[in-house]
Amino acid sequence: MSATITGSTGTDALDALRAEAEQAGRELEGAHPSEILRWAADRFGKDLVLASSMGDEVLVDLAAKAAPGIDVIFLDTGYHFAETIGTRDYYADFTDISLRTILPLRTVEEQDAEHGPRLHDRNPDLCCALRKVEPLERGLAPYTAWVTGMRREDAPTRSDITVVGWDAKRNKVKLNPIAAWTQADVDAYVEAEHVVLNPLRQAGYASIGCAPCTRAVAPGEDPRAGRWSGTSKIECGLHT
Numbered sequence: 001m002s003a004t005i006t007g008s009t010g011t012d013a014l015d016a017l018r019a020e021a022e023q024a025g026r027e028l029e030g031a032h033p034s035e036i037l038r039w040a041a042d043r044f045g046k047d048l049v050l051a052s053s054m055g056d057e058v059l060v061d062l063a064a065k066a067a068p069g070i071d072v073i074f075l076d077t078g079y080h081f082a083e084t085i086g087t088r089d090y091y092a093d094f095t096d097i098s099l100r101t102i103l104p105l106r107t108v109e110e111q112d113a114e115h116g117p118r119l120h121d122r123n124p125d126l127c128c129a130l131r132k133v134e135p136l137e138r139g140l141a142p143y144t145a146w147v148t149g150m151r152r153e154d155a156p157t158r159s160d161i162t163v164v165g166w167d168a169k170r171n172k173v174k175l176n177p178i179a180a181w182t183q184a185d186v187d188a189y190v191e192a193e194h195v196v197l198n199p200l201r202q203a204g205y206a207s208i209g210c211a212p213c214t215r216a217v218a219p220g221e222d223p224r225a226g227r228w229s230g231t232s233k234i235e236c237g238l239h240t
Helices: 007-028 033-047 057-066 082-094 108-115 124-140 183-193 199-203
Strands: 048-051 070-075 097-102 145-147 164-167 172-175
Touching: 007 033, 007 164, 007 172, 033 048, 033 057, 033 070, 033 145, 033 172, 048 057, 048 124, 057 070, 057 082, 057 097, 057 183, 070 124, 082 097, 082 199, 097 124, 108 124
Parallel strands: 048 070, 048 145, 070 097, 145 172
Antiparallel strands: 164 172
16 A cells, blocks of 8 residues: 555545554554564555664664564664664664665765755754655655654653554654653563664663764763753654
């Protein structure tokens, strides 16, 4: 089923898909993330994709085991930590996923020439739009359903996300299999399954994004405090 059908028939199909997603969200609430991923793989097959910044290693591990061969898109912003690129390469080489790396339309150097250096400091929303949001749109275009690593406890803007729902902005099914997991749940899974983590975790990076806009957090500090520290920005725009 395509998410880009037009006309009355297409509208009816999208309405039916949305209703199916919302029903699945109700029925799968409380299910283990692996069960949610298996349902999605059975339902959507190759029309399912996972979007990962390799700061959600647990989700990639879960998906590789519950939906072997799943497509995973990685947005290479040009600003990632070397540790993040290494984590991406590990999961591409040693787990059962099919990795697609998506690049922005402009290199960092080309963006600097057009907008001036360090756009991320002066206008982080525009930088995210150019290096994350637009590439994601291209990456998701062929798919009907996409998977994210968002959790309800991540930020106030995410407190009401469903495990399966509807992305009205893109007319796609959106899955958040670990939405209900706490950090304790994540840590328990990491220990039980020996999940390979981004090495930045050991250096105090609780939430990992682009290097210029991410810092380590102090013990007891909000995990998202290290993202765009010193600004009012709390989301990159991928989920808003």
